[in-house]
Amino acid sequence: MATASLRWREPSILPGFGLALGITVTALSLVVLIPLAGLFVKAASAGPADIWAVATSPRTLAALRLSFLGALFAALVNTVFGLILAWVLVRYEFPGRRLIDAAVDLPFALPTAVAGISLAAIYAPNGWVGAWLAPLAFRLTIPFTDISFGFDGKVAYTPVGVMVALIFIGLPFVVRTVQPVLEELQSDVEEAAALLGASRLRTVFRVVLPPVLPALLTGFVLAFARAVGEYGSVIFIAGNIPMVSEIAPLLIVIRLEQFDYAGAAVMAAMMLLIAFALILAVNLVQARARRRYGDV
Amino acid sequence: MSDAALPAAAPPARREAARARGESRLVQFALIGVSLAFLLFFLLLPLAAVFVEAAARGWQAYRAAITEPDALAAIRLTLLVAAIAVPFNTVVGIAAAWAVAKFEFRGKNLLISLIDLPFSVSPVISGLVFVLLFGAQGYFGPWLQAHDVKIIFALPGLILATVFVTFPFVARELIPHMQSLGSADEEAALTLGASPWRTFFTITLPNVKWSLFYGVLLCNARAMGEFGAVAVVSGKIRGETNTMPLHVEILYNEYMGPAAFAVASLLAGLALVTLVLKTLLEWHYGDAIAASRRH
Numbered sequence: 001m002a003t004a005s006l007r008w009r010e011p012s013i014l015p016g017f018g019l020a021l022g023i024t025v026t027a028l029s030l031v032v033l034i035p036l037a038g039l040f041v042k043a044a045s046a047g048p049a050d051i052w053a054v055a056t057s058p059r060t061l062a063a064l065r066l067s068f069l070g071a072l073f074a075a076l077v078n079t080v081f082g083l084i085l086a087w088v089l090v091r092y093e094f095p096g097r098r099l100i101d102a103a104v105d106l107p108f109a110l111p112t113a114v115a116g117i118s119l120a121a122i123y124a125p126n127g128w129v130g131a132w133l134a135p136l137a138f139r140l141t142i143p144f145t146d147i148s149f150g151f152d153g154k155v156a157y158t159p160v161g162v163m164v165a166l167i168f169i170g171l172p173f174v175v176r177t178v179q180p181v182l183e184e185l186q187s188d189v190e191e192a193a194a195l196l197g198a199s200r201l202r203t204v205f206r207v208v209l210p211p212v213l214p215a216l217l218t219g220f221v222l223a224f225a226r227a228v229g230e231y232g233s234v235i236f237i238a239g240n241i242p243m244v245s246e247i248a249p250l251l252i253v254i255r256l257e258q259f260d261y262a263g264a265a266v267m268a269a270m271m272l273l274i275a276f277a278l279i280l281a282v283n284l285v286q287a288r289a290r291r292r293y294g295d296v
Numbered sequence: 297m298s299d300a301a302l303p304a305a306a307p308p309a310r311r312e313a314a315r316a317r318g319e320s321r322l323v324q325f326a327l328i329g330v331s332l333a334f335l336l337f338f339l340l341l342p343l344a345a346v347f348v349e350a351a352a353r354g355w356q357a358y359r360a361a362i363t364e365p366d367a368l369a370a371i372r373l374t375l376l377v378a379a380i381a382v383p384f385n386t387v388v389g390i391a392a393a394w395a396v397a398k399f400e401f402r403g404k405n406l407l408i409s410l411i412d413l414p415f416s417v418s419p420v421i422s423g424l425v426f427v428l429l430f431g432a433q434g435y436f437g438p439w440l441q442a443h444d445v446k447i448i449f450a451l452p453g454l455i456l457a458t459v460f461v462t463f464p465f466v467a468r469e470l471i472p473h474m475q476s477l478g479s480a481d482e483e484a485a486l487t488l489g490a491s492p493w494r495t496f497f498t499i500t501l502p503n504v505k506w507s508l509f510y511g512v513l514l515c516n517a518r519a520m521g522e523f524g525a526v527a528v529v530s531g532k533i534r535g536e537t538n539t540m541p542l543h544v545e546i547l548y549n550e551y552m553g554p555a556a557f558a559v560a561s562l563l564a565g566l567a568l569v570t571l572v573l574k575t576l577l578e579w580h581y582g583d584a585i586a587a588s589r590r591h
Binding site (some may be wrong): 019032033035200 | 318320324327328330332334335341342384387388391398401402411413415416417418419420425427429431433434435460483492514517520521523524527528540541553560563566567570571574575
């Protein structure tokens with residue numbers, strides 16, 4: 001290893017390294033890296049005053065908050081239900097299990113615009129699901145504060161609609177990362193825990209779930225990253241009211257349509273930087289989790 | 297220790313063990329019920345709604361919506377964009393997998409991360425970067441205008457945006473599979489005197505053909521269905537730069553719901569075919585593809 005690490009690459013009798021790497025790096029640079037670098041150059045060239053103006057405008061902040069908090073909420077919902085779904089698919093036998101297993105990948109395959117108009121149709125006030133939601137309206141105020149939250153019976157054309165779309169789009173990620181780990185878990189440790197007197201609930205939380213945690217976190221990050229930038233499935237159901245249900249990617253499109261290239265670039269750069277920083281942070285946490293629970 | 301040595305103790309212990317592995321029937325039903333309800337509201341109803349809404353005005357209206365000239369132009373454009381972007385990303389994906397899986401070199405992990413980068417970039421930003429480069433106010437805008445070359449609001453822009461968004465798909469499926477196979481087969485073929493290209497086409501490619509097909513399938517589904525990135529670069533000129541997903545949006549925004557859902561049903565059909573092929577591949581060649589699903 002000591003000598004190998006001095007070389008740029010280890011010798012191999014296989015041919016084609018130069019050609020393969022050349023094609024890869026050239027295509028990657030031309031299609032992905034140079035255009036992305038151009039975005040940051042454009043954003044930087046806007047000048048500090050303009051960058052600050054775009055970055056701190058209330059509309060920008062509202063859109064970023066909706067995109068990031070909505071994605072966070074949707075990813076959390078998907079983490080809980082994705083874990084249950086993966087558990088059910090791996091552990092239980094029931095009619096239609098294989099069909100449902102296959103259906104989980106639908107959000108990967110269904111074009112986002114199709115999902116968008118369909119979700120808008122069924123969650124609209126006169127839609128299949130939307131029509132039943134009005135009686136569920138409620139509002140709670142936390143005592144001694146002004147903080148209140150609730151649900152006014154409408155999903156489509158509100159921030160709740162944004163979250164419905166983001167849950168749809170992130171649904172497969174947690175299931176698909178957790179499923180293979182659950183499949184490989186050895187049941188003898190569970191049996192040992194039970195024979196030593198642990199309750200089933202305790203066995204699940206102390207023995208089964210810890211090794212699944214890194215995969216769960218990976219699924220959460222993937223769902224979150226996808227949801228933050230999601231556009232097609234959201235814009236139809238969101239209603240797109242500025243400051244209320246306008247997501248960050250839509251605001252980028254609006255700025256672009258107004259020929260505010262610099263504004264669009266600054267906002268895009270902000271989104272990418274925040275997203276990369278969050279993903280990096282979670283990867284660091286995950287590296288610690290892996291060290292603790294082993295590489296599963 | 298054999299079971300025969302402990303005839304009295306074994307049965308209760310085994311019952312304990314069986315109970316330890318599973319939840320009670322009640323909990324099982326509850327968890328299955330929660331899962332099915334979740335899938336019903338977030339997955340199955342949206343899918344069903346596409347076809348129900350598409351059929352709402354009857355067969356004649358459906359046929360008219362998908363055979364009017366602008367719809368046909370959108371279908372042709374979508375097929376054309378995919379026919380260029382998917383083979384391009386397939387070739388690059390194979391090259392990337394060969395370099396990454398068969399050789400050890402510095403910066404390999406960085407390269408893998410960079411290949412995956414488009415997955416964490418918003419589709420809108422994937423389109424925006426090309427507008428900033430080639431748009432009227434972009435870096436190359438004035439030069440392109442002077443030479444009468446159109447990239448944004450034209451076919452090249454659609455292709456570039458699609459290639460960007462679908463860049464990782466093939467490489468991502470091939471890399472883990474090629475890594476798990478190792479290089480012994482290729483080394484044997486080369487030692488026995490086969491030429492490098494012959495080794496590649498008769499050994500490497502057949503070995504990974506199912507995971508390659510799997511990657512191409514997913515790449516194609518995304519290429520044909522991409523919305524955000526192409527929406528930004530297309531300009532949405534009917535009959536010219538309007539792809540199928542963009543056509544769906546235009547119809548929907550013009551309150552032509554049934555027509556929008558009719559075109560959408562074609563895309564949903566594509567998604568279902570993709571899903572069926574993908575599932576069949578996983579059932580029959582799961583071992584080859586399972587390696588890639590873990591990533």
